[in-house]
Amino acid sequence: TQLLEQSPQFLSIQEGENLTVYCNSSSVFSSLQWYRQEPGEGPVLLVTVVTGGEVKKLKRLTFQFGDARKDSSLHITAAQPGDTGLYLCAGAPRSYSGAGSYQLTFGKGTKLSVIP
Amino acid sequence: ETGVTQTPRHLVMGMTNKKSLKCEQHLGHNAMYWYKQSAKKPLELMFVYSLEERVENNSVPSRFSPECPNSSHLFLHLHTLQPEDSALYLCASSQEVHRGETQYFGPGTRLLVL
Numbered sequence: 602t603q604l605l606e607q608s609p610q611f612l613s614i615q616e617g618e619n620l621t622v623y624c625n626s627s628s629v630f631s632s633l634q635w636y637r638q639e640p641g642e643g644p645v646l647l648v649t650v651v652t653g654g655e656v657k658k659l660k661r662l663t664f665q666f667g668d669a670r671k672d673s674s675l676h677i678t679a680a681q682p683g684d685t686g687l688y689l690c691a692g693a694p695r696s697y698s699g700a701g702s703y704q705l706t707f708g709k710g711t712k713l714s715v716i717p
Numbered sequence: 718e719t720g721v722t723q724t725p726r727h728l729v730m731g732m733t734n735k736k737s738l739k740c741e742q743h744l745g746h747n748a749m750y751w752y753k754q755s756a757k758k759p760l761e762l763m764f765v766y767s768l769e770e771r772v773e774n775n776s777v778p779s780r781f782s783p784e785c786p787n788s789s790h791l792f793l794h795l796h797t798l799q800p801e802d803s804a805l806y807l808c809a810s811s812q813e814v815h816r817g818e819t820q821y822f823g824p825g826t827r828l829l830v831l
Contacts (some may be wrong), residue, residue, distance in 0.1 A: 605759070632817045643721070643807050643822030644760075689760070693817030704773075705820065707760040 604628070605692055607708035615716050617679050622711040624690035625672045631695045633666055633673045634705065638687040670695075680715045687712050719743055721823035723808050729829045730798065738793040738826045740808030746821075748814035749791040751783060754805040754825070766791060767814040798830045 606625045614620055624633070632651045636644035648657050650666035650673060657664045661684075663676040677684055691705040721742045730736050742749060751763040765773035766785040780802075782794040791808055805825045811818035 634819065636822075641726075641824070641827075643723075643809070643824050645822070646819055649817075649819060691760075704762050704775075705817075709757065709759050 605690055605706050605708035607688075607690060607711050609711060610709065611712050611714075613714040613716065614680055616681060619676070619678050620680060620713070621674055621676045622688055622713070623672065623674050624708055626692060626706075627671065628692070628706075629670050629695050630692035630706075631670070632693045633670075634691045634693070635664055635673070635675055636689040636691065638689060638710070639685075644687075644689055677713075680713075682715045682717050685713055685715050721808060721810055721821050723806075723823035723826050725826060726824065727827045727829075729831065730795070731831055732798060732800070734795075734798075736795045738795070738806055738808075738828075740791040740793075740823055742789055742791075742808075742810040742821070742823075744810055744821060746810040746812050747788055748811045748818070749785060749788070750809040750811075750820065751791065751793055752807040752809065752822075754807055760807070763793075765814060772814060795828075798828075800830050803828055803830045 608623045632649055634649045635647045637647055638644040648664045653668045653670045655666045661678045665674050687710045689710045691707045724739045747768050749766045753761045753763055762775050763777045764783045769785045780797050784792040805827050807825045808823040809820040811820045
């Protein structure tokens with residue numbers, strides 16, 4: 602069973618601070634996706650990383666996929682109240698292995714609160 | 718309407734009720750999914766449909782019964798649920814049902830079973 606551990610579980614910071622959240626596994630993934638979920642809504646895709654060592658930037662958000670494709674990080678610069686939400690990472694299986702291969706493995710998420 | 722829509726957004730039901738959740742996607746996708754999101758747990762995949770055919774059922778109790786009449790619509794029929802079934806039920810769709818496909822989620826139905 603592939604598991605994704607996200608840390609920290611909860612994070613409360615002041616507006617303008619920087620932060621990093623992590624997504625770790627002992628399994629290798631073919632790709633990894635980051636979603637943000639706001640209260641009362643479904644998750645919204647932020648980015649997909651595919652290549653080991655890949656870095657992608659989305660405005661103040663920087664995503665990195667580990668060299669071994671087992672882990673990823675999300676760094677937010679100068680956090681704003683609009684960044685508040687649940688950040689989920691989800692890994693796609695490396696190879697087809699029968700039932701369950703369609704599944705994305707989700708972490709439990711990091712709940713971020715940015716205080717004005 | 719664009720994206721993935723779900724109705725109702727909130728539902729309260731007793732354990733003997735029968736209700737249905739509805740999902741509709743306006744993205745022209747061929748794959749649709751039901752997920753369960755409970756507090757302090759990762760998203761749990763329940764069912765996967767590809768071109769109206771169920772391709773995966775993750776050992777979900779029979780009190781949950783999915784239906785996919787066409788590639789744009791997905792239902793989850795609920796019958797004699799338990800309080801522990803209270804959760805956010807999310808529908809998602811993707812272009813195809815391949816691994817790693819980007820999934821687009823609806824807003825969810827918040828279900829409370831009394």
